[in-house]
Amino acid sequence: MYEIGHFIHGKKVAGTSGRTANVFNPATGEVQATVALANDADLQAAIDSALSAQPKWAATNPQRRARVFMKFVELLNQNMDELAVLISREHGKTVEDSKGDVIRGLEVCEFVIGIPHLSKSEFTEGAGPNIDMYSIRQPVGIGAGITPFNFPGMIPMWMFAPAIACGNAFILKPSERDPSLPIRLAELMIEAGLPAGILNVVNGDKAAVDGILAHPDIAAVSFVGSTPIARYVYGTAAANGKRAQCFGGAKNHMIIMPDADLDQAANALMGAGYGSAGERCMAISVAVPVGEETANRLIEKLTPMIESLRIGPYTDDKADMGPVVTKEAQARILSLIDKGVEEGANLVVDGRGFKLQGYEDGYFVGGCLFDNVTPDMEIYKTEIFGPVLSVVRAKNYEEALDLPMKHEYGNGVAIYTRDGDAARDFASRINIGMVGVNVPIPVPLAYHSFGGWKSSSFGDLNQHGTDSIKFWTRTKTITSRWPSGIKDGAEFVMPTMK
Numbered sequence: 001m002y003e004i005g006h007f008i009h010g011k012k013v014a015g016t017s018g019r020t021a022n023v024f025n026p027a028t029g030e031v032q033a034t035v036a037l038a039n040d041a042d043l044q045a046a047i048d049s050a051l052s053a054q055p056k057w058a059a060t061n062p063q064r065r066a067r068v069f070m071k072f073v074e075l076l077n078q079n080m081d082e083l084a085v086l087i088s089r090e091h092g093k094t095v096e097d098s099k100g101d102v103i104r105g106l107e108v109c110e111f112v113i114g115i116p117h118l119s120k121s122e123f124t125e126g127a128g129p130n131i132d133m134y135s136i137r138q139p140v141g142i143g144a145g146i147t148p149f150n151f152p153g154m155i156p157m158w159m160f161a162p163a164i165a166c167g168n169a170f171i172l173k174p175s176e177r178d179p180s181l182p183i184r185l186a187e188l189m190i191e192a193g194l195p196a197g198i199l200n201v202v203n204g205d206k207a208a209v210d211g212i213l214a215h216p217d218i219a220a221v222s223f224v225g226s227t228p229i230a231r232y233v234y235g236t237a238a239a240n241g242k243r244a245q246c247f248g249g250a251k252n253h254m255i256i257m258p259d260a261d262l263d264q265a266a267n268a269l270m271g272a273g274y275g276s277a278g279e280r281c282m283a284i285s286v287a288v289p290v291g292e293e294t295a296n297r298l299i300e301k302l303t304p305m306i307e308s309l310r311i312g313p314y315t316d317d318k319a320d321m322g323p324v325v326t327k328e329a330q331a332r333i334l335s336l337i338d339k340g341v342e343e344g345a346n347l348v349v350d351g352r353g354f355k356l357q358g359y360e361d362g363y364f365v366g367g368c369l370f371d372n373v374t375p376d377m378e379i380y381k382t383e384i385f386g387p388v389l390s391v392v393r394a395k396n397y398e399e400a401l402d403l404p405m406k407h408e409y410g411n412g413v414a415i416y417t418r419d420g421d422a423a424r425d426f427a428s429r430i431n432i433g434m435v436g437v438n439v440p441i442p443v444p445l446a447y448h449s450f451g452g453w454k455s456s457s458f459g460d461l462n463q464h465g466t467d468s469i470k471f472w473t474r475t476k477t478i479t480s481r482w483p484s485g486i487k488d489g490a491e492f493v494m495p496t497m498k
Contacts, residue, residue, distance in 0.1 A: 001031070001032065001033060001034070002032070002033045003033065003034050003035075003036075004023065004033055004034070004035040004036065004179050004180060004183065004203065005035075005036045005203070006036060006038065006042055006046070006200070006201060006202050006203055007182075007183050007186040007187070007199075007200060007201035008042075008045050008046045008049055008200050008201075008202070009045075009046075009049035009053075009196045009197050009200070010190050010195075010196025010197065011196075012183065012187075013045075014036065015036025015037065015038060015039075015042055015203070016039060016041050016042055017036065017037055017038060017039035017041075017042065019036070019037040019039070020034040020035060020036055020037060021034065021035050021037055021176045021205065022034060022035075023035055023090055023176070023177065023178070023179065023180075024090075024177075024326065024327075024363075025089065025090075025362075026090075026091070026092030026322065026323040026324065026325055026326070026362060026363045027092060027312075027313035027314065027315075027322065027323050027359050027362040027363075027364075028313075028359060028361060028362055029327065029361035029362055029363065030361075032089070032090075033090075033180070035176050035179045035203050036203055036204075037176065037203065037204045037205050037207070037208070038173075038202045038203060038204035038207070038208040038211070039207065040211055042202055042204075042208075043171075043202055043204075043208060043211045043212065043215070046171050046200035046202050047142065047171065047215060047217050047218070049169075049196070049197035049200055050142045050169035050170070050171060050197055050198070050200060050217075051142065051169075051217060052197055053169055053195050053196060053197030053198050054139075054141060054142060054167075054168065054169035054197070054198065056195070057164075057167055057168075057169065057195055057198050058138070058139050058167035058168070059167075060167070061116075062115045062116040062119055062165070062167075063116050065115055065164070065165055065167065066112070066113045066114070066115050066116060066165065067193065068164075068189070068192050068193045068194050069109050069110075069112055069113050069115075069161065069165060069192070070113055071191075071192035071193055072109055072188060072189055072192035072194075073106055073109050073110055073113070074192075075188045075191060075192055076102060076105075076106045076109070076188065077106070079184075079188065080099055080102060080103075081095075082184075083098075083102050083153065083181060083184065083185075084096075084098035084099045084101075084102060085098070085314075086180045086181045086184055087101055087102070087152055087153060087178065087181050088314035088322070089180075089314060090152075090177065090178035090179070090180055090181075091149065091150070091152065091177075091178045091325060092277070092313075092314060092322040092323040092324065092325055092363070093276045093277070093279075093314065093321070093322050094314055094316075094317075094319050094320075094321065094322055095314055095317065096317075097275065097276050097321075098153070098314075101151050101152070101153045101154045102153040102154070104151075104154045104443070104446075105151075105153045105154040105155070105156070105157030105158060105161075106157070107445065107446040108157055108158050108161045108162070108446045108464045108468075109157055109161045110446065111161075111162075111446035111447050111464065111465075112161045112162050112165035115165040115166065115469075118165075118466065118469045119137050119166065119469060119473070121134065121135040121136050121137055121475070122134060122135050123135075127479070128481075128495075130481050130482070130484065131479060131480065131481045132479075132480050132481075133477065133478070133479045133480075134477070134478055134480075135475050135476065135477045135478070136475070136476050136478070137166070137469070137470075137473035137474070137475055137476075138167070138473060138474055138476055139166050139167035139168040139472065139473055139474075140168055140219040140220045140243065140472060140473065140474055141168060141169070141217070141219045142168060142169045142170070142171065142217055142218050142219055143159075143163040143168045143169070143170050143171070143218070143219065143220045143221070143222070143472055144170070144171040144172070144173065144212045144218050144220070144221045144222070145159035145160060145163075145170065145171070145172050145173065145221075145222045145223075146173045146209055146212065146221065146222070146223045146224075146225070146233065147159065147172065147173070147174050147175060147182075147223075147224055148175055148224050148225045149175035149177040149178050149279075149325050150276070150279045150280060150281070150325070151280075152174060152175060152178045152179075152181045152182060153181050153182075153185065155224050156172055156174060156182050156185060157185065158450070158463045158464050158468075159172070159222045159463070160172055160199055162464065162468035162469060162471075162472050163220075163222075163468075163472040164189075164194070164198055164199060166469060166472040166473050167473075168220075168472055169197060169198045169199075169200075170198065170199050170200070171200050171201075171202060171212065171218065172186070172199065172200070172201045172202070173201075173202055173203070173204055173208050173209060173212060174201065174203065176203055176204065176205060177325055177326065178325070179203050182201050183201055186199050186200070186201045209233070210236075213233065213236045213237050213240060213242070214236075214240055216240075218242065219242060219243065220242060220243040220244070220471065220472065221233065221237045221242050221243070221244045221245075221246075222244075222245050222246075222463070222471070223244070223245070223246040223247065224246075224247045224281070225247075225248065226248060226249050226383075227248030227249040227383075227409070227455050227456070228248075229248075230246040230247060230248035230249075230457075230458055231246070231248070231458060233246050234246040234458035234459060243471065244458070244459055245451075245457075245458075245459035245460075245461055245462070245463065245471055246457070246458040246459055247281070247451065247452065247456065247457050247458075247463070248409075248452075248455060248456050248457065248458070249281070249383040249409055249411075249455070249456060250281045250282065250283075250383055250409045250411030250412065250452065250456050251285060251286060251380075251381075251382075251383055251407055251408070251409045251411075252272075252282060252283060252284050252285060252286065252409075252411055252412040252413060252414070253284070253286040253287075253288055253403055253404040253407070253413050253414070254268070254269060254272070254284045254286070254287050254288065254413070254414040254415070254416065254440060255288045255290065255394075255397075255400045255401070255404075255413075255414070255415040255416065255417075255426070256287060256288065256289045256290065256294055256298060256416045257290050257294070257397065257415065257416060257417035257418075257419065257422060258290055258291050258293070258294045259417055259418045259419055260294075260416040260417050260418065261416070261418070262294075262297055262298060262301060263301070264416065264438070265298065265416040266298065266301040266302055266305065268284075268414075268416065268440035269284060269287055269302065269389060269440065270302070270305050270306070270309075271440065271441075272284035272414075272440035272441050273285065273287075273387070273388075273389040274306070274309060274320065274321055274367050274387045274389070275320075275321060276321065277321045277322060277323065277324050277365065277386060277387045278384065278385060278386045278387040278388060279324060279325065279329075279385055279386070280441070281411060281456075282411060282412045282434070282441045282442075282443050283385075283441070284389070284414065284440055284441070285383070285384060285388065285389060285390060286373075286380065286389075286390050286391075286392055286403070286404075287302075287389060287390070287391045287392070288391075288392050288393075288394050288400045288403055289391065289393060289394070290394050290395075290396060290397055290399075290400050291394075291395070291396075292393065295371075295391065295393045298391070299348060299369075299371055299391065302369055302389070303348055303349055303369065306349045306351075306367040306368075306369050306389075307349055307367075309321065309366070309367045309387075311323075311354065311356065311364060311366060311367075312356060312359075313356075313359060313362070321367075321387060322364075323359075323362045323363040323364045323365075324363050324364075324365055324385075324386055324387075325363065326363060327363055329363065329385070329386070330363040330364075330365055332386075333365050333384055333385070333386035333387075333388065334352055334365065336378065336379055336382060336384050336386075336388070337350075337351075337352055337368055337379075337388060338352075339378045339379060340370055340373070340377060340378070340379035340388075340390075343377045343378060343379070344372075344377075345370040345371070345372055345373045345374075345377060345379060345390070346370065346371040346372045347368065347369070347370055348369045348370065348371050349366075349367060349368055349369040350366075350368060351365055351366020351367045351368045351387065352365070352366065352368070353366070354366030365386055365387055366387070367387045367389075368386075368387060368388040368389070369388075369389050369391070370388070370389070370390045370391060371391045371393075372391070372393065373390040373391060373392045374392065375392070375403065375406070375407075380392065381407075381408070383409070397422060401426065401429065401430065404430060404431075404432055405429075405430065405431055407454075408454060408455045409452070409454060409455055409456045410431060410432045410433055410452050410453035410454035410455070410456050410457075411432070411433060411434065411452035411453075411456040411457075412432065412433070412434040412435075412436070412441065412442055412443075412452065413430055413432040413434070413435055413436070413442075414435070414436035414437070414438075414439060414440050414441075414442060415427075415435075415436070415437055415438075416438055417437075417438070423437045423438075431453055431454070432452070432453055433451050433452035433453040433456065433457060433462075434450070434451075434452065444464075444465065446464050446465070447464075447465055447466075448464075448465045449461075449462035449463065449464060449465030449466070449467040449468070450462055450463045450464055450465070451463060451467070
């Protein structure tokens with residue numbers, strides 16, 4: 001049993017609220033730690049630390065800020081095994097999957113090493129008679145990030161890396177389900193040369209979230225989680241005068257055309273649907289084969305692959321996937337599978353009864369495959385966030401295209417085909433934020449932006465890429481004219497360039 005507090009002004013500190021939450025081992029169901037839940041005093045201590053440190057950090061030239069991230073990337077690579085285990089023991093995902101979690105965050109840290117170039121703005125000499133005009137990007141001040149359990153490394157780094165590189169201080173409120181890794185990342189940032197106070201980690205629940213949203217010294221908030229909470233965070237932040245970017249739920253479709261390489265498509269569905277036990281916002285949870293023959297062949301290929309999934313604790317280096325994160329998550333997933341059966345979908349592979357010897361109290365769910373799912377069913381409409389793949393059969397391309405187009409969510413989508421015309425038409429017409437062509441999980445690399453459409457995203461600017469630099473800075477435009485170019489006398493008409 002270990003205790004997890006907060007990270008404020010460059011060091012670990014205990015909470016002062018007296019409130020804690022349990023951190024479970026998802027493979028055994030045992031409590032392995034307690035985490036402090038912040039009160040207003042804990043949050044205020046982090047904000048006071050940020051306020052004291054941010055002006056000097058903002059005044060530090062971008063090249064020196066970049067050097068901190070150069071060293072941080074080096075430390076992430078040196079400590080990769082340790083960081084992956086910190087994730088896996090609290091989240092439940094395999095160690096190799098956890099390494100991927102860290103690496104995708106690391107790539108954003110590599111991207112922001114280019115902050116001297118990324119933060120450059122525009123200059124126009126002679127915009128008018130003896131007038132020069134230029135814009136500059138300045139940090140917003142203090143930013144905050146509220147992050148989910150499923151990527152305790154990647155998503156915090158997606159937020160704090162560009163925010164800090166731009167000259168801001170940052171308050172991170174990670175998930176209380178797996179809080180160890182974010183604390184360790186903060187320690188490594190200090191080791192990399194970041195001044196105390198620029199990155200503070202405050203653990204907590206809804207009280208901490210509401211404190212962040214209401215605090216007048218926090219200028220911008222980034223959030224990833226479920227759609228109902230994303231709407232709440234976005235609306236509350238906006239009502240309190242804050243800039244906000246909030247990313248919600250998903251129901252990601254993969255269209256499989258008759259000409260697709262079905263072996264390639266089936267392998268892609270296995271990784272994208274069952275990796276990390278389906279607990280990814282970019283997981284493929286709906287397969288849409290076009291034509292009955294395509295559907296029958298796909299089901300024939302998928303069934304034995306799903307039945308042979310190796311499921312185990314993170315300590316099993318041969319496991320394909322581990323348990324889901326909590327007992328509540330397990331119960332919700334099983335309830336939705338029951339609902340699918342009740343609604344008439346064909347449960348081809350039933351993972352509800354999966355038990356692992358020696359881990360009977362773990363939060364395991366076996367891989368499930370539904371066929372003949374229809375758009376009116378709850379398992380189609382709802383984000384299950386578990387190892388459940390639904391097959392919705394489409395008669396033709398237009399019917400297949402119509403499914404993701406009409407769905408509430410618009411995070412990611414993919415098409416598998418050899419036909420360039422179909423792929424190009426699909427990418428052009430689909431109303432989804434991230435599109436894969438023969439790529440099952442189209443998460444953009446760090447120098448492009450990540451973000452969905454429709455009920456998957458709230459706000460105008462996405463995560464990482466150049467959008468992140470815009471989000472964590474404000475543009476100031478200066479128009480200058482020096483005395484030698486100023487005429488005598490007042491001017492009462494609207495200035496123009498006529």
